[in-house]
Amino acid sequence: MNVNRRGPRLALVAAALFGLSAPAAKLLAGTVDPWLLAGLLYLGSGIGLGLYRLARRFMGHVGSDALLRRQDLPWLGGAIVAGGIIGPVLLMYGLAAGTAVQSSLLLNLEGVFTALLAWSFFRESFDARIAIGMTAIAGGAAVLSWTPAEPLALNGSVLLVTGACLAWAIDNNLTRRVSGGDPVQIAALKGITAGSINVLVAVVQEAPWPAFSAILASSPSVSWAPLGRERTSRPPPSWGRSQAPWRSMSR
Secondary structure, eight states: OOHHHHHHHHHHHHHHHHHHHHHHHHHHHTTSOHHHHHHHHHHHHHHHHHHHHHHHHHTTOOOOOOOOOGGGHHHHHHHIIIIIIIHHHHHHHHHHHSOHHHHHHHTTHHHHHHHHHHHHHHOOOOOHHHHHHHHHHHHHHHHHHBOTTSGGGBOHHHHHHHHHHHHHHHHHHHHTTOOSOOHHHHHHHHHHHHHHHHHHHHHHTTOOOOOHHHHHHHSHHHHSHHHHHHHTTOOOTTOOTTSOOOOOSOO
């Protein structure tokens, strides 16, 4: 399948999966420690994708993506911190304080922040259509965020979800700088590394553990979303080093 066509299709699938993840996580966000919940969901995703990659290799399906290189590690490390550790925790706190519907709609801000960072720091092209789309998304977020009874007319959960979107936008742009690597491998590394760190933080804080069945019931929708995000971040082979980084605007 042509890369230019495959990317948007996977982006739509990833967006659908991630859209389901917020309502699913909301079922546990009020009863499970946010650090622990974020860690378990990402750790489960990383382990699942790692097993999937091993199964593909065992069946002889070897990907054509280049191997990760040493110069990729700083970009990948920054992406893990921003998008794997900080972003999920902020979202879990936001879900615990707000509604799943509001949080799911606010997650569209990730695309706005991704575009702004790509344009500001990586010289990504920017035209009127992108500006109009970003304005519409930002306007919708403002309507969702407006709470006259709150200080500064902003709900606390809105600020947390917005912070998560900014963290994932940083993740998007940093991951886009990774020149090689199987998208499944990258997503698995992110999930296992970031998930382990957040679970460790929760353990240090002596957070109570939820029932395994509850976590298992809520995790399938997020297990495959990172794969779509990584795959849609890959540039066509014809792109040169001078191209500014870009990323799918879906999570």
